[in-house]
Amino acid sequence: MVGRRPILASGAALLAAGGPARGAPPLVVPLTPSPGGGPPDGFSILKTGGGGLPDWASIPDPDRPGEFVLAQSSADTTDYRFPLAIYNKFSAADVDVSVRFKAVAGRVDRAGGIAVRLKDADNYYVVRANALEDNVNFYRVVNGHRREIQGAAAKVSSGVWHTLGLRAEGNGFAISFNGKNLFTATDSSFPAAGKVALWTKADSVTWFSGLSLQGLR
Secondary structure (H helix, E strand, O other): OOOOOOOOOHHHHOOOOOOOOOOOOOOOOOEOOOOOOEEOOEEEEEEEEOOEEEOEEEOOOOOOOOOEEEEEOOOOOOOEEEEEEEEEEEEOOOOEEEEEEEEEEEEOOOOOEEEEEEOOEEEEEEEEEEEEOOEEEEEEEEEEEEEEEEEEEEEOOOOEEOOOEEEEOOOEEEEEOOOOEEEEEEOOOOOOOEEEEEEOOOOOEEEEEEEEEEOOO
């Protein structure tokens, strides 16, 4: 992935609404590479916090011939650094999102997550699983400051595919891990519709596949 230039979103692109109507069947987001390499069509790359730019790119899935994963491969060790791969073709407040992820490497952190109701790179909700801490935590990020809402212990093995899910309805949130309901939470910081994004932290090298989005109501 060295040498690829990340695609950075404009503010207008982040605010553009799109995607399927609410209540439609789940949308499985294509992860095939763009013609010039880098992230797939429809994704924009940003980050919360400091450090260098992220390095997101579609790469062949070694376990599934002909399929692709979206990989964040930058190993910048800045602790307060959260790479985002934002899907611009979908916007909703009430949404059910799931994704498969594999924590490949990372010394400072080894995490993968889902952001919803993303207004911009500094304002959103995120649930993340961490293979160095063996937990799944749910946060709000307000003006670039991350605060934990709730969390739970869970075995998050490195080098193994896991499934993370986040369902948002009104001020209620349900978090699932590997097909099991893990915990629920309430918060009213971001009631409006926003984008969905994939998320990592610090030097986490993480692969994602099977991103599924469903608008509710």
